[in-house]
Amino acid sequence: MQAEVLVISDTAERCEAFAVAAGRHFECAAHAPGDEIADVGGVFAIVADVSLDVPASVTFLRILKAKCMAGTQLLVVMRAEDRRSRIQAQSIGGTVFLRVDVDPSAVAGRLLQLAAARPDRLDGRLRAAVLGAQGACAALTNIFEAAHADRAIDARMVEAGTQLVMDAIEQGGIANWLEAVRAYDDRIYQHSLMVGGLAAAFSTTLGFAAGDRLRFVRATLVHDVGKAKIPVSILKKPGRLEPHEASIVRSHPKLGREMLESSGVTEPAMLEIALHHHELLDGSGYPDGLKGDQIGDFVRLATVCDIYAALVCPRPPRAAFSVPEALEIIEADAAAGKLEPAIVRMFGRTFAAEPTSEAPRVGP
Ligand SMILES: [Fe+2]
Ligand SMILES: [Fe+2]
Numbered sequence: 001m002q003a004e005v006l007v008i009s010d011t012a013e014r015c016e017a018f019a020v021a022a023g024r025h026f027e028c029a030a031h032a033p034g035d036e037i038a039d040v041g042g043v044f045a046i047v048a049d050v051s052l053d054v055p056a057s058v059t060f061l062r063i064l065k066a067k068c069m070a071g072t073q074l075l076v077v078m079r080a081e082d083r084r085s086r087i088q089a090q091s092i093g094g095t096v097f098l099r100v101d102v103d104p105s106a107v108a109g110r111l112l113q114l115a116a117a118r119p120d121r122l123d124g125r126l127r128a129a130v131l132g133a134q135g136a137c138a139a140l141t142n143i144f145e146a147a148h149a150d151r152a153i154d155a156r157m158v159e160a161g162t163q164l165v166m167d168a169i170e171q172g173g174i175a176n177w178l179e180a181v182r183a184y185d186d187r188i189y190q191h192s193l194m195v196g197g198l199a200a201a202f203s204t205t206l207g208f209a210a211g212d213r214l215r216f217v218r219a220t221l222v223h224d225v226g227k228a229k230i231p232v233s234i235l236k237k238p239g240r241l242e243p244h245e246a247s248i249v250r251s252h253p254k255l256g257r258e259m260l261e262s263s264g265v266t267e268p269a270m271l272e273i274a275l276h277h278h279e280l281l282d283g284s285g286y287p288d289g290l291k292g293d294q295i296g297d298f299v300r301l302a303t304v305c306d307i308y309a310a311l312v313c314p315r316p317p318r319a320a321f322s323v324p325e326a327l328e329i330i331e332a333d334a335a336a337g338k339l340e341p342a343i344v345r346m347f348g349r350t351f352a353a354e355p356t357s358e359a360p361r362v363g364p
Contacts (some may be wrong), residue, residue, distance in 0.1 A: 002042030003029035004121075005111060008064070009049035018047050022103035022111055022254065023180070025126070032059040040068045044121065045111055049077040052088040065093045073114050077102060102185070103314050110182020129176035132168025133183070133193055136161045139220070140189050146322065147228035153263040161217040165196040174201035174350060177310065178323075187313070188227050196221035197304070202305060205350045219273040220302050226256025226274065238316035250286050253278055254288070273302045280338040295320035300340050304330060304347050307339070325350055 004026040009015035010033055019030035026045075031037060034057075046064065050057040056283050060292030065074055076094035078085055096110060115121035116130040142155050169177055177197040184190035199220035203213040227235060227307055230252055234245045241249065254296045256274035265271060279285035281292055285303075295303075313327035321329065327348050334344040 001027045002039060003027050004042050005029075005045050005047065005050070006031060006037065006040070006043055006064070007047045008033055008061065009047075010051060010054070011049065014049050017104045018049060018107055021108040022047065024108055025112060026115070028287075032279075033060045037064065037067075042062070043068045043072055045073040045075060045114055046075070047075045047107060047111075048092075048094070051079055051188045052076075052085065052092070058088070058092055061092045062297075075107065075110060077107075086273075090128060099185070101316075103182075103320075105182040105320065106185055109180065112180055113183055125170075126176045126179070129168050129172030129180040132164045132172065133177065133180040134224075136164040136168070136193055137184060137189050138197070140192055143222060143225065144188065144228045147225050147259050153225065153265070154257065155264070158218060158222060161221055162196070163223060164219055165193070166200050166213070169197055169200040174198065177201070182313075185201070188224060188271070190311055190313060192221055192224055193307050194313070197248070198305040199302065200300065200311055201350045202347055205346055206301075214297060214303065215267065215269045219267070219270040219298065220305060222256075222260070222270065222274045223257055223277050223302060223306065224252060224256065226252035226254065228259070229255050250278075253287050269298045272296055273296065274300055277302050277306050279303070281340060282337040284338065289318065300343055304339055304343050307333065308347065327351070 003084070005022045005028045006016055007019045007022060007028060007030045009018060009030070009199045015032070019028050022028045024184055027042070029037070032053070039063050046061075046068065048061055050061070052058055061074070065072060073095045074093050074097055075096040076089040076092070077098045077100060078089060079100050081099070086097065096114070098107060098110070112122065112130045114126050116134075119127070122130065142157045143161070146153050166356065172180075174197060177200045178194065181190055181193045181197065188331065197218055200213070203216050208216065234241065234248055237245065239318065253275050257271050260270055260274055276290060276295060279288065279290040279295050280303070281295065283291040296328045308326050308330055311321045311329055312323065314320040326354065329348070330339060330344050333339045334341040
């Protein structure tokens, strides 16, 4: 098969990681700078992970890009964040710039977004997921920016985002949605999209009526809106938080509920899920340490989606858990009395109906 994506890296381990991730969706060939690459006729994107301080590598990339068809995208993994590096990357024809610590699955996600611009490039179900995620992320950006700036959250944006998520899940399925959403570098948007998508798929498994499904997805999409007020330096901090930082993060449920109320939201599911999605059945959650029956049904369902979504994303220094690993962890939480076992069992069935990932396709 002709390669669609070329991964060029001067580090064998990273080359392999990027190629495996990209190979989940595209015919992918991995090379070191200087390799002979004969056939580039089908290539629509090059992922370059090389030091641009090495003149031979820069020349190699320039020639390679020139050999590819017009419009071929060059994704450059930036070894440094300074202006000089950006100019270097642009001078070789870079079109997408990625941080040096970018997760390989986020690279695959960016490739999916680029491919979705061309209807013939992607399988229709995957394309529906990628385009839906793009639209829903735009709505979320509007919602979170308003929340951050103390402006009212626009109900039309919430509706638009909710509809996009529900349509994409219906047309593309949850596995494609999770793949598409992995493209987003911004942890909050990525997480919110995941929780919203999981809620849409889960509510189908549960056989929700249309109105309940809409209420549930809408509420889960904005469940973490309170995080718009938490400093980014804390939200993005890798590893363990200091106690005072943790208590700031733990203020987000109350902040979220307040923001929704001050924006005129009266829908009980939205307000309850924003305030209580970190409560656990054994009383060990926050902010109110609610127990058992004090936690409503919608909230219990949202909490499972929320925990699962956090597990399947990387949280440096830990990597993302796989779908089966994440399911095992929430099953253990259920066994420990934190989550409702029947809900966790049903949640697992959401994934049973469709494959969670394709086998990697990586060429030499
Ligand atoms: Fe939260
Ligand atoms: Fe969350």
